Amino acid sequence: MTNSERLLMEIKGIDLTPDEINIYLTENSLNSTDEYIPTSNTNKRNILKSALSILESVANQPALMKDYKQDDISISQFHENLQNRIDQLEIKIRQIPDDANTYQDGASFFMMFAN
Template sequence: MNYIQRLKLELQSITLDDTTLTIYLQENNIQSPELDYNPSLFTDKLAILQTTLAILESIANDPQLMKNYTEEGTTVQGFADALRKRIDQLESKIRTLLINNDTNNSTFMLF
């Protein structure tokens, strides 16, 4: 599985062309998206999560998608709420990965 395929797996129903995905991947330090993705490498995992976050933030910046719609008197705001929750989850996961990978952190266990 290459980086583009892995990113599509992470994005699921969000469809973007490969050129757009390549640009996002290159902006997150994956210079050759056609190469194989290695899930055991910290840098690969982090790059995929950061790229996914960047794409979702771009979608969140589209005012057409963020409008409130009313359907039969009911406000439908689910897309924006779900998107915001997913962005928050990704930010948290990225922070956790960075903290867990930091071997020179200044925290210690005090009993």
């Protein structure tokens, strides 16, 4: 599976051209044709960052921020649900540890104050 295919799994239902997908992946230090490495936290984080960028682009389209009704099906609160998904992705991205800073017990730390 390539990085591009993995990103498409994350953003199901959002139609983008291959060029647009390549741009989002490149902006997050990924090549669309490279193989996706599920064991790499960095790769996983960059895929999620790409998905987050796409969702933020969708959120910047005011024409989509209205309630829809089609064939007795109401799709309401699109913006609110989209913002909730963006918030969930941001939290998930922050919780993924770095590949280089992963310790055996899974804990990581940083020095907040230095002399």
